[in-house]
Amino acid sequence: MDAVIKNFPVGEENSGRPTQKEAEDAVRVLLRWAGDDPSREGLLDTPSRVAKAYRELFSGYELDPEDVLGRTFEEVAGYDDIVLVKDIPFYSHCEHHMVPIIGRAHVAYLPNGRVLGLSKIARVVEIYGRRLQTQETMTAQIASAIDETLRPRGVAVMIEAEHMCMAMRGIQKQGSTTLTTTFTGAFKSEPAEQVRFMTMIRGRG
Ligand SMILES: Nc1nc2c(ncn2[C@@H]2O[C@H](COP(=O)(O)OP(=O)(O)OP(=O)(O)O)[C@@H](O)[C@H]2O)c(=O)[nH]1
Ligand SMILES: [Zn+2]
Structure with missing residues:
Protein backbone atom coordinates (compact mmCIF):
# COMPACT_ATOMS: atom_id res chain seq x y z
CA MET A 1 0.00 0.00 0.00
CA ASP A 2 1.88 3.05 -1.23
CA ALA A 3 -0.75 5.70 -0.66
CA VAL A 4 -1.46 7.77 2.42
CA ILE A 5 -3.97 6.44 4.95
CA LYS A 6 -6.57 9.21 4.97
CA ASN A 7 -10.06 8.74 6.38
CA PHE A 8 -9.22 6.17 9.03
CA PRO A 9 -5.67 6.84 10.20
CA VAL A 10 -4.23 3.87 11.98
CA GLY A 11 -3.00 5.03 15.37
CA GLU A 12 -4.02 6.73 18.56
CA GLU A 13 -5.69 9.64 16.81
CA ASN A 14 -8.08 7.12 15.28
CA SER A 15 -10.84 7.80 17.78
CA GLY A 16 -13.83 7.61 15.42
CA ARG A 17 -13.34 4.07 14.26
CA PRO A 18 -14.94 1.20 16.21
CA THR A 19 -12.65 -1.36 17.77
CA GLN A 20 -12.24 -4.83 16.30
CA LYS A 21 -14.34 -6.17 19.19
CA GLU A 22 -17.17 -3.71 18.50
CA ALA A 23 -17.16 -4.74 14.83
CA GLU A 24 -17.23 -8.44 15.75
CA ASP A 25 -20.08 -7.87 18.22
CA ALA A 26 -22.05 -6.12 15.49
CA VAL A 27 -21.58 -9.12 13.20
CA ARG A 28 -22.87 -11.40 15.99
CA VAL A 29 -25.99 -9.24 16.21
CA LEU A 30 -26.53 -9.51 12.47
CA LEU A 31 -26.04 -13.28 12.58
CA ARG A 32 -28.77 -13.44 15.21
CA TRP A 33 -30.87 -11.06 13.11
CA ALA A 34 -30.47 -13.47 10.17
CA GLY A 35 -31.85 -16.22 12.38
CA ASP A 36 -28.67 -18.14 13.16
CA ASP A 37 -26.73 -18.90 16.35
CA PRO A 38 -23.35 -17.10 16.57
CA SER A 39 -22.17 -19.58 19.21
CA ARG A 40 -22.42 -22.65 16.99
CA GLU A 41 -19.06 -24.03 15.90
CA GLY A 42 -19.22 -23.06 12.24
CA LEU A 43 -19.89 -19.40 13.09
CA LEU A 44 -17.38 -18.95 15.91
CA ASP A 45 -14.69 -17.34 13.75
CA THR A 46 -17.14 -15.66 11.37
CA PRO A 47 -17.24 -12.26 13.13
CA SER A 48 -13.46 -11.88 12.93
CA ARG A 49 -13.45 -13.06 9.32
CA VAL A 50 -16.20 -10.61 8.40
CA ALA A 51 -14.40 -7.73 10.14
CA LYS A 52 -11.24 -8.62 8.20
CA ALA A 53 -13.16 -8.94 4.94
CA TYR A 54 -14.75 -5.52 5.51
CA ARG A 55 -11.33 -3.95 5.92
CA GLU A 56 -10.47 -5.33 2.49
CA LEU A 57 -13.79 -4.68 0.75
CA PHE A 58 -13.90 -1.10 2.05
CA SER A 59 -10.19 -0.35 1.90
CA GLY A 60 -10.92 2.49 -0.50
CA TYR A 61 -11.67 4.80 2.42
CA GLU A 62 -8.03 4.54 3.46
CA LEU A 63 -6.60 5.57 0.12
CA ASP A 64 -6.33 8.97 -1.50
CA PRO A 65 -6.60 9.10 -5.30
CA GLU A 66 -4.37 12.16 -5.38
CA ASP A 67 -1.44 10.07 -4.16
CA VAL A 68 -2.05 7.49 -6.85
CA LEU A 69 -2.50 10.03 -9.63
CA GLY A 70 0.50 12.14 -8.66
N1 LIG B 1 -29.60 5.84 -8.34
C1 LIG B 1 -29.11 4.73 -7.78
N2 LIG B 1 -29.94 3.94 -7.10
C2 LIG B 1 -29.43 2.83 -6.56
C3 LIG B 1 -28.11 2.43 -6.68
N3 LIG B 1 -27.93 1.25 -6.02
C4 LIG B 1 -29.13 0.94 -5.50
N4 LIG B 1 -30.05 1.88 -5.82
C5 LIG B 1 -31.49 2.02 -5.54
O1 LIG B 1 -31.69 2.63 -4.30
C6 LIG B 1 -33.09 2.56 -4.08
C7 LIG B 1 -33.39 2.55 -2.60
O2 LIG B 1 -34.79 2.64 -2.55
P1 LIG B 1 -35.67 2.49 -1.23
O3 LIG B 1 -37.10 2.52 -1.65
O4 LIG B 1 -35.20 3.51 -0.24
O5 LIG B 1 -35.22 1.08 -0.66
P2 LIG B 1 -35.91 -0.35 -0.87
O6 LIG B 1 -37.24 -0.38 -0.22
O7 LIG B 1 -34.93 -1.36 -0.39
O8 LIG B 1 -36.08 -0.39 -2.45
P3 LIG B 1 -36.29 -1.63 -3.43
O9 LIG B 1 -34.92 -2.02 -3.94
O10 LIG B 1 -37.14 -1.09 -4.55
O11 LIG B 1 -36.92 -2.75 -2.67
C8 LIG B 1 -33.56 1.33 -4.83
O12 LIG B 1 -34.42 1.77 -5.86
C9 LIG B 1 -32.26 0.75 -5.40
O13 LIG B 1 -32.47 0.12 -6.65
C10 LIG B 1 -27.26 3.29 -7.43
O14 LIG B 1 -26.05 3.05 -7.57
N5 LIG B 1 -27.81 4.42 -7.95
ZN1 LIG C 1 -28.85 -1.28 -3.17
Missing part, protein backbone atom coordinates in the same frame (compact mmCIF):
# COMPACT_ATOMS: atom_id res chain seq x y z
CA ARG A 71 2.92 10.15 -10.82
CA THR A 72 2.72 11.35 -14.41
CA PHE A 73 4.94 11.22 -17.50
CA GLU A 74 5.68 13.89 -20.07
CA GLU A 75 7.83 11.99 -22.54
CA VAL A 76 5.22 10.59 -24.87
CA ALA A 77 6.55 12.00 -28.17
CA GLY A 78 3.82 14.57 -28.47
CA TYR A 79 1.00 12.04 -28.14
CA ASP A 80 -2.12 14.05 -27.46
CA ASP A 81 -5.03 11.85 -28.56
CA ILE A 82 -7.46 9.79 -26.49
CA VAL A 83 -6.04 7.40 -23.92
CA LEU A 84 -8.75 4.88 -23.05
CA VAL A 85 -8.54 2.05 -20.55
CA LYS A 86 -11.68 0.03 -21.04
CA ASP A 87 -13.29 -2.96 -19.35
CA ILE A 88 -11.75 -2.37 -15.93
CA PRO A 89 -13.63 -4.84 -13.74
CA PHE A 90 -14.63 -3.82 -10.24
CA TYR A 91 -16.72 -4.87 -7.28
CA SER A 92 -18.37 -2.25 -5.14
CA HIS A 93 -21.23 -2.18 -2.61
CA CYS A 94 -24.35 -0.08 -2.84
CA GLU A 95 -24.76 2.40 -0.05
CA HIS A 96 -28.44 1.58 0.31
CA HIS A 97 -28.27 -2.16 0.99
CA MET A 98 -24.55 -2.90 1.31
CA VAL A 99 -24.73 -5.65 -1.29
CA PRO A 100 -22.45 -5.95 -4.31
CA ILE A 101 -22.37 -3.85 -7.43
CA ILE A 102 -20.51 -5.81 -10.11
CA GLY A 103 -19.32 -3.82 -13.06
CA ARG A 104 -16.81 -2.54 -15.54
CA ALA A 105 -15.44 0.94 -15.90
CA HIS A 106 -14.20 2.58 -19.08
CA VAL A 107 -12.01 5.59 -18.45
CA ALA A 108 -10.57 7.95 -21.06
CA TYR A 109 -8.80 11.27 -21.10
CA LEU A 110 -7.32 13.67 -23.63
CA PRO A 111 -3.76 14.47 -22.48
CA ASN A 112 -2.57 18.00 -22.04
CA GLY A 113 1.15 17.30 -22.27
CA ARG A 114 1.19 14.77 -19.44
CA VAL A 115 -0.02 11.17 -19.26
CA LEU A 116 -0.76 8.84 -16.38
CA GLY A 117 0.69 5.42 -15.74
CA LEU A 118 -2.07 3.17 -17.07
CA SER A 119 -2.32 1.13 -13.89
CA LYS A 120 -3.10 4.33 -11.97
CA ILE A 121 -6.43 4.61 -13.79
CA ALA A 122 -7.41 1.13 -12.62
CA ARG A 123 -6.20 2.03 -9.12
CA VAL A 124 -8.55 5.02 -9.01
CA VAL A 125 -11.44 2.73 -9.98
CA GLU A 126 -10.43 0.43 -7.10
CA ILE A 127 -10.23 3.27 -4.58
CA TYR A 128 -13.75 4.47 -5.29
CA GLY A 129 -15.11 0.96 -5.85
CA ARG A 130 -13.98 -0.19 -2.43
CA ARG A 131 -16.36 2.18 -0.69
CA LEU A 132 -20.11 2.28 -0.23
CA GLN A 133 -21.39 3.76 -3.44
CA THR A 134 -24.05 4.78 -5.84
CA GLN A 135 -23.04 4.20 -9.42
CA GLU A 136 -23.61 7.85 -10.27
CA THR A 137 -21.32 9.06 -7.47
CA MET A 138 -18.59 6.60 -8.36
CA THR A 139 -18.67 7.65 -12.03
CA ALA A 140 -18.42 11.34 -11.14
CA GLN A 141 -15.70 10.74 -8.52
CA ILE A 142 -13.43 8.90 -10.96
CA ALA A 143 -13.84 11.66 -13.55
CA SER A 144 -13.20 14.52 -11.14
CA ALA A 145 -10.19 12.84 -9.50
CA ILE A 146 -8.50 12.55 -12.91
CA ASP A 147 -9.68 15.98 -14.01
CA GLU A 148 -8.38 17.75 -10.92
CA THR A 149 -5.01 16.04 -10.63
CA LEU A 150 -3.98 15.60 -14.27
CA ARG A 151 -5.76 18.69 -15.71
CA PRO A 152 -6.25 16.99 -19.09
CA ARG A 153 -8.25 18.47 -21.99
CA GLY A 154 -11.11 16.20 -21.05
CA VAL A 155 -12.15 13.08 -19.16
CA ALA A 156 -14.79 10.50 -20.09
CA VAL A 157 -15.96 7.79 -17.72
CA MET A 158 -18.60 5.15 -18.37
CA ILE A 159 -19.61 2.51 -15.87
CA GLU A 160 -21.71 -0.52 -16.72
CA ALA A 161 -22.84 -2.47 -13.69
CA GLU A 162 -25.30 -4.94 -12.28
CA HIS A 163 -26.70 -4.18 -8.83
CA MET A 164 -27.22 -7.24 -6.67
CA CYS A 165 -29.83 -5.32 -4.67
CA MET A 166 -31.97 -5.43 -7.81
CA ALA A 167 -31.10 -9.04 -8.62
CA MET A 168 -31.03 -10.93 -5.30
CA ARG A 169 -33.76 -9.06 -3.47
CA GLY A 170 -36.44 -6.40 -3.96
CA ILE A 171 -37.56 -6.31 -7.57
CA GLN A 172 -35.37 -9.39 -8.35
CA LYS A 173 -34.48 -8.53 -11.94
CA GLN A 174 -31.34 -10.46 -12.81
CA GLY A 175 -29.13 -9.41 -15.70
CA SER A 176 -30.13 -5.78 -16.07
CA THR A 177 -27.27 -3.37 -16.61
CA THR A 178 -27.11 0.25 -15.49
CA LEU A 179 -24.99 2.65 -17.57
CA THR A 180 -23.68 5.95 -16.25
CA THR A 181 -21.37 8.49 -17.87
CA THR A 182 -19.50 11.60 -16.85
CA PHE A 183 -17.84 13.85 -19.43
CA THR A 184 -15.62 16.83 -18.73
CA GLY A 185 -13.76 19.34 -20.93
CA ALA A 186 -13.66 18.50 -24.64
CA PHE A 187 -15.65 15.31 -24.04
CA LYS A 188 -18.43 17.45 -22.65
CA SER A 189 -18.31 20.32 -25.14
CA GLU A 190 -17.63 18.35 -28.33
CA PRO A 191 -20.19 15.67 -29.20
CA ALA A 192 -17.75 14.22 -31.76
CA GLU A 193 -15.34 13.36 -28.93
CA GLN A 194 -18.12 11.57 -27.07
CA VAL A 195 -18.91 9.59 -30.20
CA ARG A 196 -15.25 8.60 -30.57
CA PHE A 197 -15.20 7.48 -26.92
CA MET A 198 -18.35 5.39 -27.38
CA THR A 199 -17.06 3.91 -30.64
CA MET A 200 -13.77 2.91 -29.02
CA ILE A 201 -15.60 1.29 -26.11
CA ARG A 202 -17.95 -0.65 -28.34
CA GLY A 203 -15.27 -1.69 -30.82
CA ARG A 204 -14.54 -5.18 -29.50
CA GLY A 205 -11.84 -7.51 -30.75
Whole structure:
Protein backbone atom coordinates (compact mmCIF):
# COMPACT_ATOMS: atom_id res chain seq x y z
CA MET A 1 0.00 0.00 0.00
CA ASP A 2 1.88 3.05 -1.23
CA ALA A 3 -0.75 5.70 -0.66
CA VAL A 4 -1.46 7.77 2.42
CA ILE A 5 -3.97 6.44 4.95
CA LYS A 6 -6.57 9.21 4.97
CA ASN A 7 -10.06 8.74 6.38
CA PHE A 8 -9.22 6.17 9.03
CA PRO A 9 -5.67 6.84 10.20
CA VAL A 10 -4.23 3.87 11.98
CA GLY A 11 -3.00 5.03 15.37
CA GLU A 12 -4.02 6.73 18.56
CA GLU A 13 -5.69 9.64 16.81
CA ASN A 14 -8.08 7.12 15.28
CA SER A 15 -10.84 7.80 17.78
CA GLY A 16 -13.83 7.61 15.42
CA ARG A 17 -13.34 4.07 14.26
CA PRO A 18 -14.94 1.20 16.21
CA THR A 19 -12.65 -1.36 17.77
CA GLN A 20 -12.24 -4.83 16.30
CA LYS A 21 -14.34 -6.17 19.19
CA GLU A 22 -17.17 -3.71 18.50
CA ALA A 23 -17.16 -4.74 14.83
CA GLU A 24 -17.23 -8.44 15.75
CA ASP A 25 -20.08 -7.87 18.22
CA ALA A 26 -22.05 -6.12 15.49
CA VAL A 27 -21.58 -9.12 13.20
CA ARG A 28 -22.87 -11.40 15.99
CA VAL A 29 -25.99 -9.24 16.21
CA LEU A 30 -26.53 -9.51 12.47
CA LEU A 31 -26.04 -13.28 12.58
CA ARG A 32 -28.77 -13.44 15.21
CA TRP A 33 -30.87 -11.06 13.11
CA ALA A 34 -30.47 -13.47 10.17
CA GLY A 35 -31.85 -16.22 12.38
CA ASP A 36 -28.67 -18.14 13.16
CA ASP A 37 -26.73 -18.90 16.35
CA PRO A 38 -23.35 -17.10 16.57
CA SER A 39 -22.17 -19.58 19.21
CA ARG A 40 -22.42 -22.65 16.99
CA GLU A 41 -19.06 -24.03 15.90
CA GLY A 42 -19.22 -23.06 12.24
CA LEU A 43 -19.89 -19.40 13.09
CA LEU A 44 -17.38 -18.95 15.91
CA ASP A 45 -14.69 -17.34 13.75
CA THR A 46 -17.14 -15.66 11.37
CA PRO A 47 -17.24 -12.26 13.13
CA SER A 48 -13.46 -11.88 12.93
CA ARG A 49 -13.45 -13.06 9.32
CA VAL A 50 -16.20 -10.61 8.40
CA ALA A 51 -14.40 -7.73 10.14
CA LYS A 52 -11.24 -8.62 8.20
CA ALA A 53 -13.16 -8.94 4.94
CA TYR A 54 -14.75 -5.52 5.51
CA ARG A 55 -11.33 -3.95 5.92
CA GLU A 56 -10.47 -5.33 2.49
CA LEU A 57 -13.79 -4.68 0.75
CA PHE A 58 -13.90 -1.10 2.05
CA SER A 59 -10.19 -0.35 1.90
CA GLY A 60 -10.92 2.49 -0.50
CA TYR A 61 -11.67 4.80 2.42
CA GLU A 62 -8.03 4.54 3.46
CA LEU A 63 -6.60 5.57 0.12
CA ASP A 64 -6.33 8.97 -1.50
CA PRO A 65 -6.60 9.10 -5.30
CA GLU A 66 -4.37 12.16 -5.38
CA ASP A 67 -1.44 10.07 -4.16
CA VAL A 68 -2.05 7.49 -6.85
CA LEU A 69 -2.50 10.03 -9.63
CA GLY A 70 0.50 12.14 -8.66
CA ARG A 71 2.92 10.15 -10.82
CA THR A 72 2.72 11.35 -14.41
CA PHE A 73 4.94 11.22 -17.50
CA GLU A 74 5.68 13.89 -20.07
CA GLU A 75 7.83 11.99 -22.54
CA VAL A 76 5.22 10.59 -24.87
CA ALA A 77 6.55 12.00 -28.17
CA GLY A 78 3.82 14.57 -28.47
CA TYR A 79 1.00 12.04 -28.14
CA ASP A 80 -2.12 14.05 -27.46
CA ASP A 81 -5.03 11.85 -28.56
CA ILE A 82 -7.46 9.79 -26.49
CA VAL A 83 -6.04 7.40 -23.92
CA LEU A 84 -8.75 4.88 -23.05
CA VAL A 85 -8.54 2.05 -20.55
CA LYS A 86 -11.68 0.03 -21.04
CA ASP A 87 -13.29 -2.96 -19.35
CA ILE A 88 -11.75 -2.37 -15.93
CA PRO A 89 -13.63 -4.84 -13.74
CA PHE A 90 -14.63 -3.82 -10.24
CA TYR A 91 -16.72 -4.87 -7.28
CA SER A 92 -18.37 -2.25 -5.14
CA HIS A 93 -21.23 -2.18 -2.61
CA CYS A 94 -24.35 -0.08 -2.84
CA GLU A 95 -24.76 2.40 -0.05
CA HIS A 96 -28.44 1.58 0.31
CA HIS A 97 -28.27 -2.16 0.99
CA MET A 98 -24.55 -2.90 1.31
CA VAL A 99 -24.73 -5.65 -1.29
CA PRO A 100 -22.45 -5.95 -4.31
CA ILE A 101 -22.37 -3.85 -7.43
CA ILE A 102 -20.51 -5.81 -10.11
CA GLY A 103 -19.32 -3.82 -13.06
CA ARG A 104 -16.81 -2.54 -15.54
CA ALA A 105 -15.44 0.94 -15.90
CA HIS A 106 -14.20 2.58 -19.08
CA VAL A 107 -12.01 5.59 -18.45
CA ALA A 108 -10.57 7.95 -21.06
CA TYR A 109 -8.80 11.27 -21.10
CA LEU A 110 -7.32 13.67 -23.63
CA PRO A 111 -3.76 14.47 -22.48
CA ASN A 112 -2.57 18.00 -22.04
CA GLY A 113 1.15 17.30 -22.27
CA ARG A 114 1.19 14.77 -19.44
CA VAL A 115 -0.02 11.17 -19.26
CA LEU A 116 -0.76 8.84 -16.38
CA GLY A 117 0.69 5.42 -15.74
CA LEU A 118 -2.07 3.17 -17.07
CA SER A 119 -2.32 1.13 -13.89
CA LYS A 120 -3.10 4.33 -11.97
CA ILE A 121 -6.43 4.61 -13.79
CA ALA A 122 -7.41 1.13 -12.62
CA ARG A 123 -6.20 2.03 -9.12
CA VAL A 124 -8.55 5.02 -9.01
CA VAL A 125 -11.44 2.73 -9.98
CA GLU A 126 -10.43 0.43 -7.10
CA ILE A 127 -10.23 3.27 -4.58
CA TYR A 128 -13.75 4.47 -5.29
CA GLY A 129 -15.11 0.96 -5.85
CA ARG A 130 -13.98 -0.19 -2.43
CA ARG A 131 -16.36 2.18 -0.69
CA LEU A 132 -20.11 2.28 -0.23
CA GLN A 133 -21.39 3.76 -3.44
CA THR A 134 -24.05 4.78 -5.84
CA GLN A 135 -23.04 4.20 -9.42
CA GLU A 136 -23.61 7.85 -10.27
CA THR A 137 -21.32 9.06 -7.47
CA MET A 138 -18.59 6.60 -8.36
CA THR A 139 -18.67 7.65 -12.03
CA ALA A 140 -18.42 11.34 -11.14
CA GLN A 141 -15.70 10.74 -8.52
CA ILE A 142 -13.43 8.90 -10.96
CA ALA A 143 -13.84 11.66 -13.55
CA SER A 144 -13.20 14.52 -11.14
CA ALA A 145 -10.19 12.84 -9.50
CA ILE A 146 -8.50 12.55 -12.91
CA ASP A 147 -9.68 15.98 -14.01
CA GLU A 148 -8.38 17.75 -10.92
CA THR A 149 -5.01 16.04 -10.63
CA LEU A 150 -3.98 15.60 -14.27
CA ARG A 151 -5.76 18.69 -15.71
CA PRO A 152 -6.25 16.99 -19.09
CA ARG A 153 -8.25 18.47 -21.99
CA GLY A 154 -11.11 16.20 -21.05
CA VAL A 155 -12.15 13.08 -19.16
CA ALA A 156 -14.79 10.50 -20.09
CA VAL A 157 -15.96 7.79 -17.72
CA MET A 158 -18.60 5.15 -18.37
CA ILE A 159 -19.61 2.51 -15.87
CA GLU A 160 -21.71 -0.52 -16.72
CA ALA A 161 -22.84 -2.47 -13.69
CA GLU A 162 -25.30 -4.94 -12.28
CA HIS A 163 -26.70 -4.18 -8.83
CA MET A 164 -27.22 -7.24 -6.67
CA CYS A 165 -29.83 -5.32 -4.67
CA MET A 166 -31.97 -5.43 -7.81
CA ALA A 167 -31.10 -9.04 -8.62
CA MET A 168 -31.03 -10.93 -5.30
CA ARG A 169 -33.76 -9.06 -3.47
CA GLY A 170 -36.44 -6.40 -3.96
CA ILE A 171 -37.56 -6.31 -7.57
CA GLN A 172 -35.37 -9.39 -8.35
CA LYS A 173 -34.48 -8.53 -11.94
CA GLN A 174 -31.34 -10.46 -12.81
CA GLY A 175 -29.13 -9.41 -15.70
CA SER A 176 -30.13 -5.78 -16.07
CA THR A 177 -27.27 -3.37 -16.61
CA THR A 178 -27.11 0.25 -15.49
CA LEU A 179 -24.99 2.65 -17.57
CA THR A 180 -23.68 5.95 -16.25
CA THR A 181 -21.37 8.49 -17.87
CA THR A 182 -19.50 11.60 -16.85
CA PHE A 183 -17.84 13.85 -19.43
CA THR A 184 -15.62 16.83 -18.73
CA GLY A 185 -13.76 19.34 -20.93
CA ALA A 186 -13.66 18.50 -24.64
CA PHE A 187 -15.65 15.31 -24.04
CA LYS A 188 -18.43 17.45 -22.65
CA SER A 189 -18.31 20.32 -25.14
CA GLU A 190 -17.63 18.35 -28.33
CA PRO A 191 -20.19 15.67 -29.20
CA ALA A 192 -17.75 14.22 -31.76
CA GLU A 193 -15.34 13.36 -28.93
CA GLN A 194 -18.12 11.57 -27.07
CA VAL A 195 -18.91 9.59 -30.20
CA ARG A 196 -15.25 8.60 -30.57
CA PHE A 197 -15.20 7.48 -26.92
CA MET A 198 -18.35 5.39 -27.38
CA THR A 199 -17.06 3.91 -30.64
CA MET A 200 -13.77 2.91 -29.02
CA ILE A 201 -15.60 1.29 -26.11
CA ARG A 202 -17.95 -0.65 -28.34
CA GLY A 203 -15.27 -1.69 -30.82
CA ARG A 204 -14.54 -5.18 -29.50
CA GLY A 205 -11.84 -7.51 -30.75
N1 LIG B 1 -29.60 5.84 -8.34
C1 LIG B 1 -29.11 4.73 -7.78
N2 LIG B 1 -29.94 3.94 -7.10
C2 LIG B 1 -29.43 2.83 -6.56
C3 LIG B 1 -28.11 2.43 -6.68
N3 LIG B 1 -27.93 1.25 -6.02
C4 LIG B 1 -29.13 0.94 -5.50
N4 LIG B 1 -30.05 1.88 -5.82
C5 LIG B 1 -31.49 2.02 -5.54
O1 LIG B 1 -31.69 2.63 -4.30
C6 LIG B 1 -33.09 2.56 -4.08
C7 LIG B 1 -33.39 2.55 -2.60
O2 LIG B 1 -34.79 2.64 -2.55
P1 LIG B 1 -35.67 2.49 -1.23
O3 LIG B 1 -37.10 2.52 -1.65
O4 LIG B 1 -35.20 3.51 -0.24
O5 LIG B 1 -35.22 1.08 -0.66
P2 LIG B 1 -35.91 -0.35 -0.87
O6 LIG B 1 -37.24 -0.38 -0.22
O7 LIG B 1 -34.93 -1.36 -0.39
O8 LIG B 1 -36.08 -0.39 -2.45
P3 LIG B 1 -36.29 -1.63 -3.43
O9 LIG B 1 -34.92 -2.02 -3.94
O10 LIG B 1 -37.14 -1.09 -4.55
O11 LIG B 1 -36.92 -2.75 -2.67
C8 LIG B 1 -33.56 1.33 -4.83
O12 LIG B 1 -34.42 1.77 -5.86
C9 LIG B 1 -32.26 0.75 -5.40
O13 LIG B 1 -32.47 0.12 -6.65
C10 LIG B 1 -27.26 3.29 -7.43
O14 LIG B 1 -26.05 3.05 -7.57
N5 LIG B 1 -27.81 4.42 -7.95
ZN1 LIG C 1 -28.85 -1.28 -3.17
